[in-house]
Amino acid sequence: MKQEIATVVEHHNFQGEYRILRLAAPEIGPVVKPGQFLHLLIPQLGDRVLRRPFSIYKADTEGVSILYKPVGRGTDSMRPLHVGDTVDIIGPLGNGYPELTEGKFPVLVAGGYGNAALYLKAKELPAKGVAFFGGRTAEDILCVDEFKELGWEVRPTTNDGSLGIKGLVTTDFDPWMAEQDIQSLELFVCGPGPMLKAMGERAIEHDFTAWLSMDENMACGVGACLTCVIKRKITDGWEWARCCTDGPVFESREILWNE
Amino acid sequence: MKQEIATVVEHHNFQGEYRILRLAAPEIGPVVKPGQFLHLLIPQLGDRVLRRPFSIYKADTEGVSILYKPVGRGTDSMRPLHVGDTVDIIGPLGNGYPELTEGKFPVLVAGGYGNAALYLKAKELPAKGVAFFGGRTAEDILCVDEFKELGWEVRPTTNDGSLGIKGLVTTDFDPWMAEQDIQSLELFVCGPGPMLKAMGERAIEHDFTAWLSMDENMACGVGACLTCVIKRKITDGWEWARCCTDGPVFESREILWNE
Amino acid sequence: MSKPNLEVKIGSMVMKNPVTVASGTFGYGPEYADLVDLNRLGAITVKGICPDETIGNPTPRTFETRGGMLNAIGLPGPGAQGFIDKYIPFLSQYDVPVIVNIWGKSMEDYGTVVEMLDAEDTVSAYEINLSCPNVKEAGSAFGTDTDSFSRVIELVRGKTKKPIIPKLAPNVSDIGAFAKAAEEAGADAISIMNSYPAMAINIETLKPELANRTGGLSGPPIKPIAIKLVWDAFKATTLPIIGMGGIYEPEDAIEFMIAGATSVAVGTANFTDPSTVDRVIAGIEHYLVEKEHRSAFDIVGTVKT
Amino acid sequence: MSKPNLEVKIGSMVMKNPVTVASGTFGYGPEYADLVDLNRLGAITVKGICPDETIGNPTPRTFETRGGMLNAIGLPGPGAQGFIDKYIPFLSQYDVPVIVNIWGKSMEDYGTVVEMLDAEDTVSAYEINLSCPNVKEAGSAFGTDTDSFSRVIELVRGKTKKPIIPKLAPNVSDIGAFAKAAEEAGADAISIMNSYPAMAINIETLKPELANRTGGLSGPPIKPIAIKLVWDAFKATTLPIIGMGGIYEPEDAIEFMIAGATSVAVGTANFTDPSTVDRVIAGIEHYLVEKEHRSAFDIVGTVKT
Ligand SMILES: Cc1cc2nc3c(=O)[nH]c(=O)nc-3n(C[C@H](O)[C@H](O)[C@H](O)COP(=O)(O)OP(=O)(O)OC[C@H]3O[C@@H](n4cnc5c(N)ncnc54)[C@H](O)[C@@H]3O)c2cc1C
Ligand SMILES: Cc1cc2nc3c(=O)[nH]c(=O)nc-3n(C[C@H](O)[C@H](O)[C@H](O)COP(=O)(O)OP(=O)(O)OC[C@H]3O[C@@H](n4cnc5c(N)ncnc54)[C@H](O)[C@@H]3O)c2cc1C
Numbered sequence A, B: 001m002k003q004e005i006a007t008v009v010e011h012h013n014f015q016g017e018y019r020i021l022r023l024a025a026p027e028i029g030p031v032v033k034p035g036q037f038l039h040l041l042i043p044q045l046g047d048r049v050l051r052r053p054f055s056i057y058k059a060d061t062e063g064v065s066i067l068y069k070p071v072g073r074g075t076d077s078m079r080p081l082h083v084g085d086t087v088d089i090i091g092p093l094g095n096g097y098p099e100l101t102e103g104k105f106p107v108l109v110a111g112g113y114g115n116a117a118l119y120l121k122a123k124e125l126p127a128k129g130v131a132f133f134g135g136r137t138a139e140d141i142l143c144v145d146e147f148k149e150l151g152w153e154v155r156p157t158t159n160d161g162s163l164g165i166k167g168l169v170t171t172d173f174d175p176w177m178a179e180q181d182i183q184s185l186e187l188f189v190c191g192p193g194p195m196l197k198a199m200g201e202r203a204i205e206h207d208f209t210a211w212l213s214m215d216e217n218m219a220c221g222v223g224a225c226l227t228c229v230i231k232r233k234i235t236d237g238w239e240w241a242r243c244c245t246d247g248p249v250f251e252s253r254e255i256l257w258n259e
Numbered sequence C, D: 001m002s003k004p005n006l007e008v009k010i011g012s013m014v015m016k017n018p019v020t021v022a023s024g025t026f027g028y029g030p031e032y033a034d035l036v037d038l039n040r041l042g043a044i045t046v047k048g049i050c051p052d053e054t055i056g057n058p059t060p061r062t063f064e065t066r067g068g069m070l071n072a073i074g075l076p077g078p079g080a081q082g083f084i085d086k087y088i089p090f091l092s093q094y095d096v097p098v099i100v101n102i103w104g105k106s107m108e109d110y111g112t113v114v115e116m117l118d119a120e121d122t123v124s125a126y127e128i129n130l131s132c133p134n135v136k137e138a139g140s141a142f143g144t145d146t147d148s149f150s151r152v153i154e155l156v157r158g159k160t161k162k163p164i165i166p167k168l169a170p171n172v173s174d175i176g177a178f179a180k181a182a183e184e185a186g187a188d189a190i191s192i193m194n195s196y197p198a199m200a201i202n203i204e205t206l207k208p209e210l211a212n213r214t215g216g217l218s219g220p221p222i223k224p225i226a227i228k229l230v231w232d233a234f235k236a237t238t239l240p241i242i243g244m245g246g247i248y249e250p251e252d253a254i255e256f257m258i259a260g261a262t263s264v265a266v267g268t269a270n271f272t273d274p275s276t277v278d279r280v281i282a283g284i285e286h287y288l289v290e291k292e293h294r295s296a297f298d299i300v301g302t303v304k305t
């Protein structure tokens, strides 16, 4: 974990409303593991003081890239960042996804910026599997070609049917799953809460492994403030686990979902 | 007095560190009187909430110009304003300078952005007189040619002697004054506190008229908050007068200087 | 859908919408009349008035802080008679209730100022300042001790039939106790909050940034404090509450109402943007339409806890 | 000129410079160890510890406000024994005093937690949390009433010879009374201020933004309030003061010291920029050099009023 003043080297529209921000970060770039994230201090955020976490989409010896969608105060304020501006980042943060278990068949499930979060994992995985991507419209299904290039079978679903099957990710996943050697599946999931929960439930019901990247609001990002906690099951009940340091990736069985 | 969302039509270096900001303000521009000011809400001022007052340098039917020097949080944050950006201004504010008294000889005394504040007055005055401009260095003596073009005799003084006489405005003014029909002088002054006070003292001692534009911190700018008050003499003592609405221009005899 | 009813009542005073201005941030009315349509306001609240003319504090009187400002104006003013002479003719032109913020150097003063003003029809209600951080008498002396707090209210109650609205000090551990005390002493409403006692020091001169040394913090920084105080008071009393503290956007005003405020006051925001009151009124109306409420009162105290 | 002496003392605890971190904003030490050189700190102040393991409040626990944040973490923690097992080995590697922030659900708890911790050499001092806005017991119950406030301090005093530092509640009318009470009860220093009781409500859901409903406001918005509280306390007591509330820049820390703080703590700013502590230490040193002071202590309480 390092704090680095990173220079913007690329910043433009990526797809639909999504934008890509590429930062020169020679200290953080080389040490990123798939599923980790950055904590970014947005310049010109007016009177707001907290950083915002972003999954690392790409990383190499020179820097990192993230994909984001302007949806609120922070992400809106990132728009005016120009090439050459500097951004204060802390990273890489979080545990990231574990290695694929021997003999398991990898499945990626993602929604929205979750696609970005899984790209490095897709690249690293030795065996190529199937990627289920869900979104509201075709615009929310990111990086399809990139995943295909890596050798993955990409199966998009959209709420409006503008790309792939019409429905939720589960609309496509459930029948597919039924035809697999279910217990050999190992899922790597990153997406909105309901998607995480749906996949987690299936993992438990059908007895496969699902690594879920949890999306919780953060303050410190380094484990100090205890903002980002979720309930993790332990033998006699539950304990709090911090998404920023104990996660963001948890196996479905670890999580006690809030009612 | 109007509130107007004005578009930046010009913004660049003017002289030394001074910058000129020209705003399209068709409502405010046409009604400006010399010595009045604008109250400007600086965009991108981060977490600061108060406006900043600026003397109106030029005004016409289409808009207004101000001259400023980045010296603090507010003025520094004005640098990135681009042509096409909008700025929220309230104006024109304050009483401005009165008409020249019949038969009096007009003298302008200014320092720093005070030169800007006097330009409209210089332009309006029927009789052309003498203008004493003081500053730290040549860079602080603004608009000399413009005043000359209007027919004024311009006499600069600088602390370092880089333009005109070396010294304070008074170094040049005092001997000059001694040779005039002193009581026929009518001074219009805009500059830093000590300059205002020096001229005010001379006006009282030598019995001439001096209109001083007072420089006080402001919050509302419209007379509501009672931030910008100075002591104004009245028959039995003094009362508070608001620089924003009762001023900023006061005659030297009105002012009770703080010890 | 028909337009929602924005009208609210503070005791017998009817406000055409819930929005007034915070005392001391809007002068006596004329100052903002060029920029704000005074008839559009729910009420005009004027700067603090005491029986006699007062000069207030030395300068500097305000200081900009991160996100807000400090003030130690110190309640200068024309006195009750001066107010009547200088401002009543102006204010009486408008079709909008006038809330006069009153204060005193002694307990008796609070009675005297009401006696002097009460015959004026233009004066619709009194906001009793018991919480000025900058004038010992009007602040700590009466505002942070429930006994003298109640006695001032009872005294004023005895002098007028118009609505009386004590303005509570924020720097107390239990605002509910003051809300209850106000109710028992005969108040018609309460207003919350005054600026918060605060200070800034110049590290070059070592001098406080305000001549009065300390002042009151106002603006966006105090909003979350004010929201809690309003909610706490709402639970403790049935009196209507005028909520204020850092209202800059319609959403802020709506938040105050959901926390329990029947009416809201825009203060420091007037300095930043005089169109705030207008935006806030429009924003409240828009919210009521969107949420399909019939009346502004429908959202008061609706926080789900 | 020779380097100024940055050392300050809080009771018998020597800090190599005046800068520590605010409890709850720096975890227990390891969390920021990659980003901050812990040996550079004047002291490490850890998150609140009570005798038993505790779970704290439900989520959401924090919320970003204009200029600052609200928190209602609710003091989750490993308990005294858990703290010893999990963090003492780590903390003992560093050459920096450790201040353990303690709290209790009952008055007795405050004694118990000290009994459990006191044998640990790594524990240098106790900050007694009597002002948590989010846990009834550790907050309003003890922090806003001078009697129980004093009793907790006396109880802790009886259990340890190490410096004890009560952390005062900001939401009181007279902080001086608490400062004096702390002194009389045997405290070695006081710390000011905890986050300020506050609230935010989501106007779409009508629900409070924090699961705990209310929380504590921290960050730049509260600095002017904290500066005044420190100054007020400084006038009332001779105890050293650890000042905090919105310190983001060296100038903020220096302002606290001029107001009367011997030591300062960086809180919310750690989240924004973990290099703040480092910048603040360097900035204090730079200021002392520039103003030709020999020691950090020279500027404490030098405000000219
Ligand atoms: C581990 C992690 C990885 C992330 N990766 C990405 C990424 O790669 N690309 C991307 O665009 N965004 C990502 N996010 C979300 C991102 O951090 C921002 O929170 C989000 O973009 C909204 O921030 P904002 O400041 O624009 O909006 P705000 O104005 O802060 O918030 C807008 C709304 O979203 C809510 N919100 C904010 N943050 C969260 C959150 N984390 N979870 C749930 N609700 C929230 C707010 O409460 C508010 O209602 C990630 C979040 C986490 C925790
Ligand atoms: C009537 C009037 C007309 C003005 N006209 C101009 C103009 O034409 N061009 C121009 O550049 N500036 C002008 N100013 C000053 C301007 O409003 C700003 O205050 C100044 O430029 C510094 O603001 P800042 O935000 O950059 O600095 P800040 O960070 O706010 O302040 C820097 C320092 O200056 C002090 N300061 C701020 N404002 C004042 C003030 N008004 N008087 C004394 N000290 C102050 C602050 O206390 C601080 O110590 C005028 C001021 C007044 C009252």
Ligand SMILES: Cc1cc2nc3c(=O)[nH]c(=O)nc-3n(C[C@H](O)[C@H](O)[C@H](O)COP(=O)(O)O)c2cc1C
Binding pocket: B225, C022, C023, C024, C025, C047, C048, C071, C073, C075, C101, C129, C132, C167, C193, C194, C195, C217, C218, C219, C220, C222, C244, C245, C246, C247, C265, C266, C267, C268, C269
């Ligand atoms: C410059 C200024 C002057 C004030 N004068 C008064 C006053 O005369 N009487 C009073 O009760 N409150 C006074 N206040 C407090 C405000 O009415 C209000 O309670 C406080 O500022 C909080 O609201 P805000 O954050 O919206 O400004 C004053 C506030 C400011 C900023």
Ligand SMILES: Cc1cc2nc3c(=O)[nH]c(=O)nc-3n(C[C@H](O)[C@H](O)[C@H](O)COP(=O)(O)O)c2cc1C
Binding pocket: A225, D022, D023, D024, D025, D047, D048, D071, D073, D075, D101, D129, D132, D167, D193, D194, D195, D217, D218, D219, D220, D222, D244, D245, D246, D247, D265, D266, D267, D268, D269
């Ligand atoms: C997330 C968070 C957790 C906190 N936890 C504690 C705590 O456990 N014990 C305590 O005494 N204060 C706690 N505080 C209060 C801080 O120590 C500090 O008093 C307050 O935040 C003001 O300082 P700041 O504005 O620099 O953050 C916490 C503050 C925050 C923001």
Ligand code: FES
Binding pocket: A217, A218, A219, A220, A221, A222, A223, A224, A225, A226, A227, A228, A229, A242, A243, A244, A245
């Ligand atoms: S965000 Fe602070 S502990 Fe996770």
Ligand code: FES
Binding pocket: B217, B218, B219, B220, B221, B222, B223, B224, B225, B226, B227, B228, B229, B242, B243, B244, B245
């Ligand atoms: S600045 Fe408010 S009265 Fe002049």
